[in-house]
Amino acid sequence: MGIKTVGLDADDTLWHNEKIFREAEQYFVQLLGRCADNEIIERTLFSTIARNLGLYGYGFKSFTLSMIETASHLYNKVIPSSKMREIISLGQSLMDKPVNLIDGVVEGLEALRKNYRLLLISKGDLVEQNRKVEKSGLKSYFDGIEIVSHKDKPVYEELLKRNRVDGNEFVMVGNSLKSDILPALEAGAYAVYIPYDITWVHEMAEEPYDNARYFKVDKFADLPEFLKMIDHKG
Ligand SMILES: [Mg+2]
Incomplete structure (x- = not known):
């Protein structure tokens, strides 16, 4: 890949x-x-x-x-x-709520950054999302932080262009089929879906089973090994 x-x-x-x-x-x-x-x-x-x-x-x-x-x-x-x-x-x-990390995230990011350039791509209010990034303590793992108002095909295309990333060399990872997976695939990238226990109804969509660039893992902790496997970086 x-x-x-x-x-x-x-x-x-x-x-x-x-x-x-x-x-x-x-x-x-x-x-x-x-x-x-x-x-x-x-x-x-x-x-x-x-x-x-x-x-x-x-x-x-x-x-x-x-x-x-x-x-x-x-x-x-x-x-x-x-x-x-x-x-x-x-x-x-x-x-004021604390930011509680999902299990395996720190170890996962630690492993991922050895092989890849990492971009945090978050949708929402600029002030709120930046505050959460700061509180999370994860900022230093990322080569770039992108806060966008919404996530659709043109947003991903623009983001890839701005970061000089080719869609063939990019994988988007997230819990929302509607925001993280489908538009990233449409923009020509790969996508890995990691379901979360609750999905907001506005983020629901069908899994794109027939797309060869679509993958799914059960939990974040499995992501580094999974990417290594599909990317032949073993
Ligand atoms: Mg999400």
Whole structure:
């Protein structure tokens, strides 16, 4: 294969992220518990987030704005000030959460950097994602950090061009079929899917089984050996 550069997604590939949102959603449902049924609160929050994605992008700030909008809707536009304060502090508490690395990531990056140039390619809010990179302690493993607002074919093409990387020499690794795998394959790269225990519904897609450049490993710890094997660097 001749892989020279490995692109690594960050959220739920290098560190746990989705769980923070799932917990926050549960907490939000409890907070608003008296103004509607749990299911209605969940459904309203979900559709508000979906509607706002194009407007605000991904991340804690966008999530907080959607919680406020949901509460405003469910409280008939008059959110009690105590609830408003709780929603805002819930949102802020998300930004203070520690970054918990996924098992095997440090050892995996240690092994990968011996053979490859490593790029961290993360989607989301610039300030939030940079803060997580700093907190993770993983920055020094990477030759480049790319924070993008979304991940599609043109974004990967531009990114490869800017980093002077040929698609034939690049593999993208991540937990999202929709963001990390399918568009990277479309841009002519290889892709390795590492599923995470929870997948946000907006990141779901079919596995591209028929694409010869598509691979899947069960966990991050297996990635270095797997790449060595398919790349004949054994
Ligand atoms: Mg991810």
